Amino acid sequence: MAGFELNQAVVMIVMVAYMQFHTTVAKNTHVVGGPAGWTIPASGSHIYSSWAATKxxxxxxxxxxxxxxxxxxxxEVPLQGYDQCNTTDRARIYKTGPATITxxxxxxxHYICTFHCKxxxxxxxxxx
Structure with a gap:
């Protein structure tokens, strides 16, 4: 009986390892803001936070x-840059549209438009 349990455990370990190595996570492409795109929101930044909340x-x-x-x-900026619309410590700036960030x-x-963050x-x- 102990041999059967050991074989069963080995089979389970092999199956889990196989699934971890062979499972791929689908890469998703998110178009920021949906059809409106990356633009000055008519009613404030909540448009982008509402959009992100559904993703x-x-x-x-x-x-x-x-x-x-x-x-x-x-x-891309740190939280303080996001809150204060400050790009001093930005990681990188994309000036050509459309911009794709992986x-x-x-x-x-955190991402901001350097022209229209405020x-x-x-x-x-x-x-x-």
């Missing part, structure tokens, strides 16, 4: 910021 963001997913070059930008690490990521053009996402 699940995972490492490897892409965020696509649709905007006309020269009219908007996208900068989410490479988990945690909360008008509500900013997005915060929680990446799993």
């Amino acid at each position: 699940t963001f995972n490492v490897g997913d892409d965020l696509v910021f649709n905007f006309p070059t020269g009219k908007h930008t996208v900068a 989410l490479t690490k988990s945690g909360t990521r 008008m509500g053009q900013k997005l915060s996402v929680n990446v799993k």
Whole structure:
């Protein structure tokens, strides 16, 4: 009986290992703001937070910021930069639209338009 239980345990371990190595997570592409795109929101930044609340963001997913070059930008900033619309400590700035950003690490990521952040053009996402 002990041999049967041992064999059963080995089979379970092999199955779990197989599933971990052969399971792929589908990469999702999220168009920021949906059809409206990355633009100055008519009624404030809650449009972007409401949009993000309906999505699940995972490492490897892409965020696509649709905007006309020269009219908007996208900068990834720390929380303080997000709250204060400050780009001093930005990680990178994208000046050409549309801009695609691949989410490479988990945690909360913050993005702002360097021209229109104070008008509500900013997005915060929680990446799993």
